[in-house]
Structure formats: C-alpha cells, structure tokens
Amino acid sequence: MTSRRLILSRSVALAGAASCGLCLPGLARAQSGKLRVGFMLPYTGTYAQLGVAIENGVRMAIDEQGGRLGGREIEYFKVDDESEPAKGIENANKLVQRDKVDVLIGTVHSGVQMGIQKVARDSGVLSLIPNAGVHAATRALCAPNVFRTSFTNAQPTLALGPAMVARGHKKAVWITWKYAAGDEAYEGFKEGYTKAGGTIVKELGLPFPNVEFQALLTEIAALKPDAVACFFAGGGAAKFMRDYAAAGLKGKIPLYGSGFLTEGVIEAAGPAAEGVITTMHYSDSLDTPRNRQFRLDYAKTFKMQPDVYAVQGYDTGLLLVLGANAVKGDLSGSKPALYKALESAVIDSPRGRWTMSRAHNPVQDIYLRVVEKGENKVLGVAAKALADSGTGCRLG
Numbered sequence: 001m002t003s004r005r006l007i008l009s010r011s012v013a014l015a016g017a018a019s020c021g022l023c024l025p026g027l028a029r030a031q032s033g034k035l036r037v038g039f040m041l042p043y044t045g046t047y048a049q050l051g052v053a054i055e056n057g058v059r060m061a062i063d064e065q066g067g068r069l070g071g072r073e074i075e076y077f078k079v080d081d082e083s084e085p086a087k088g089i090e091n092a093n094k095l096v097q098r099d100k101v102d103v104l105i106g107t108v109h110s111g112v113q114m115g116i117q118k119v120a121r122d123s124g125v126l127s128l129i130p131n132a133g134v135h136a137a138t139r140a141l142c143a144p145n146v147f148r149t150s151f152t153n154a155q156p157t158l159a160l161g162p163a164m165v166a167r168g169h170k171k172a173v174w175i176t177w178k179y180a181a182g183d184e185a186y187e188g189f190k191e192g193y194t195k196a197g198g199t200i201v202k203e204l205g206l207p208f209p210n211v212e213f214q215a216l217l218t219e220i221a222a223l224k225p226d227a228v229a230c231f232f233a234g235g236g237a238a239k240f241m242r243d244y245a246a247a248g249l250k251g252k253i254p255l256y257g258s259g260f261l262t263e264g265v266i267e268a269a270g271p272a273a274e275g276v277i278t279t280m281h282y283s284d285s286l287d288t289p290r291n292r293q294f295r296l297d298y299a300k301t302f303k304m305q306p307d308v309y310a311v312q313g314y315d316t317g318l319l320l321v322l323g324a325n326a327v328k329g330d331l332s333g334s335k336p337a338l339y340k341a342l343e344s345a346v347i348d349s350p351r352g353r354w355t356m357s358r359a360h361n362p363v364q365d366i367y368l369r370v371v372e373k374g375e376n377k378v379l380g381v382a383a384k385a386l387a388d389s390g391t392g393c394r395l396g
C-alpha cells in the first residue's frame with residue numbers, strides 16, 4: 001500500500017470509519033462552510049490501537065454535542081504519522097498546507113509531536129495534543145495555538161514519590177529506559193520523592209527499547225531498597241513485571257510506577273502485575289456517574305472498552321466543541337476569543353473535572369491505583385489538581 005493511500009481519507013461521518021474517498025480539493029472547498037478537522041495519529045504499527053482510540057473519543061464527543069462545531073458541518077482529514085519522527089514535519093504540512101485544516105489533532109509519539117509543534121508554531125493553526133507528553137510542547141516551545149489534553153511525562157511520577165513516602169518507602173531505586181520519556185518521568189519522580197523526604201539510592205537505565213533486565217534486577221536485589229519506582233510502557237512494561245517477579249523481587253521489594261506500567265498490559269503481565277501500584281490521571285475503575293456513563297456509551301458505539309487514550313481523545317473533542325461554540329465556528333478569524341475560551345475551559349471529563357494551565361496543559365487529579373484481580377483499582381487521589389511546572393513557557 002502506498003503512503004499516499006495510507007495517509008489520505010476524508011469523511012463527513014461523525015462515527016465509524018466511513019469516508020468519501022479521494023475528494024478533489026476544489027470540490028471540498030466548494031462544500032461551503034465546512035470546518036476542516038485534521039487527525040495526525042498512528043494508524044499502523046505499534047501505536048495503531050492508540051490512534052484509533054483517540055479518534056473514536058474525539059468523534060464521540062463531537063457527536064454527543066450534535067455533530068457540529070460552532071454550528072458548522074465537519075469534514076475530516078487523516079494522516080497516518082507512522083510513529084516516525086523523521087516524517088513529522090512533512091506529514092503535519094500535508095494537513096496544514098495541502099488540506100487547509102482549521103485544527104490539527106495529534107499525536108501519540110513525543111518525537112512526532114516535535115514535528116507537529118514546529119508546523120503549528122510556524123503556521124498558527126490550532127493544534128490539540130491528545131497524548132504526547134513531551135515537556136517542550138507546553139514548556140520552552142509552548143505556543144498560544146497549542147493545547148494539550150493529556151499529561152506531561154512528569155505529571156504521573158510527580159505524584160508517585162509522595163505516595164511512596166507516605167507508605168513508608170523512604171529509600172528507592174529508579175529504573176527506566178534511557179530516552180526522552182524516561183528522562184522526563186524521572187524528573188517528576190525525583191522532584192516529588194526528594195521533596196517528600198525520600199532518597200534515591202540508585203538510578204538505573206537501559207537503552208530503549210532493550211528488555212534485557214536481568215543484570216539490573218540482580219543489582220536491585222543487592223541494593224535492597226524499600227521500593228522500586230519505574231517508567232516503562234507497552235510490551236516492555238509487561239516483560240519487566242514478569243522478570244521482576246521471576247527474579248524473586250515480587251513480594252520482597254514493592255514495585256511502583258507511572259500508570260503506563262500497567263496500562264493495557266495487565267493481561268500480558270499475568271500474575272506478576274498483581275499488587276503493582278501506579279499513579280495515573282485516569283482509571284477504568286473510577287467509580288463516578290460520569291465515567292460509568294462514558295464507558296457504557298463508548299462500548300455501545302464502538303463495540304470495545306475505552307482506555308485512557310479514548311478518554312484523552314474524548315476530552316480533546318469536548319475542548320474543541322467548547323472553543324468552536326465560543327467563536328461560532330470561526331477558528332481562524334477569532335483567534336483571541338478562541339484562545340481565551342480554551343484557556344478558561346473546565347472539562348467535565350470521565351477522569352474528573354480538569355482545567356487548563358497557563359502553559360496549556362491539564363491541571364488534573366492524579367489517582368493512586370493498585371492492580372487487583374487483573375484491574376487497576378483506585379486507592380485514592382495521590383495529588384489534587386496537579387499542574388506541570390510550565391518551566392520556560394512565555395505566552396505573554
């Protein structure tokens with residue numbers, strides 16, 4: 001399949017994957033008044049499921065609000081970003097320059113996000129980030145037209161440290177992959193843990209995506225810390241938990257992590273995941289009327305269970321609806337009013353109500369969770385209304 005066939009699809013449907021095929025640009029513009037929404041997400045490869053969940057969430061939120069944005073019909077455009085940072089700028093420009101989208105929604109991979117960030121800053125197009133946690137997007141490279149609806153890489157782990165100290169774990173080993181997300185997660189953990197009175201006795205790492213953990217687990221056993229804290233995700237996270245248990249550490253040295261350690265991989269990790277404690281801005285088991293209704297509606301609509309990525313997509317849709325309604329659908333001509341509406345938004349989310357920080361990042365509750373009988377069960381709130389520092393952001 002060629003990249004052109006992979007990347008281009010245009011649709012007026014508000015749910016599902018129906019499209020009108022390769023509409024001609026002139027014809028698209030002639031369909032007067034349609035607001036052009038661009039998705040730049042992974043639709044193939046490792047993160048494909050995440051991209052689909054995010055798009056589903058966005059479409060569901062818009063559909064619930066009448067299927068229009070500020071009274072305007074919608075035309076959708078899609079680019080498969082392939083989770084390939086080298087193509088980030090090129091792919092973002094396909095939506096912005098070729099398809100003339102009014103808003104660009106993306107992405108999952110932080111490396112790809114940096115390409116989107118450059119295009120968004122250069123073009124001024126409204127850019128909504130439904131997942132990528134890279135700090136620069138809402139810190140040094142923040143922009144008035146860029147808003148994130150998910151998290152920064154440091155947010156979950158910033159709340160993790162104090163929760164560990166409160167449970168009596170004052171000496172910890174930190175372990176992660178040595179790459180941007182791991183480094184930024186460590187930044188949050190180090191700040192939260194040391195401020196709460198904890199001591200990091202050793203920082204361990206291995207190259208991404210290496211999963212040969214045995215030597216490091218042997219070192220942890222020799223160090224005998226009160227607990228281990230980590231950042232891993234996906235298949236590597238499942239293997240880490242299995243290897244941790246196989247090394248005889250489970251039950252002896254408690255394991256903690258950013259919520260991505262157990263998100264979506266509990267089944268793959270099996271019994272090794274039981275008892276693992278994490279901090280995250282959402283949990284499937286969050287027992288609120290808002291979350292229960294969302295999960296029921298999502299399952300009915302898409303015939304699958306929602307996850308944190310679906311929630312982040314859903315909240316991106318809610319934010320876009322709010323902003324578009326505030327300017328009657330004129331996303332390009334009423335930018336000051338649009339930005340003001342987005343900055344002052346209060347999102348009634350399945351994760352709990354959250355607001356937007358000055359740097360355009362969610363100010364949100366972070367939950368303490370434990371894996372129990374194959375589910376992330378909420379133990380309580382680890383941090384209320386937690387904001388990322390926004391260090392280096394200058395929005396005037």
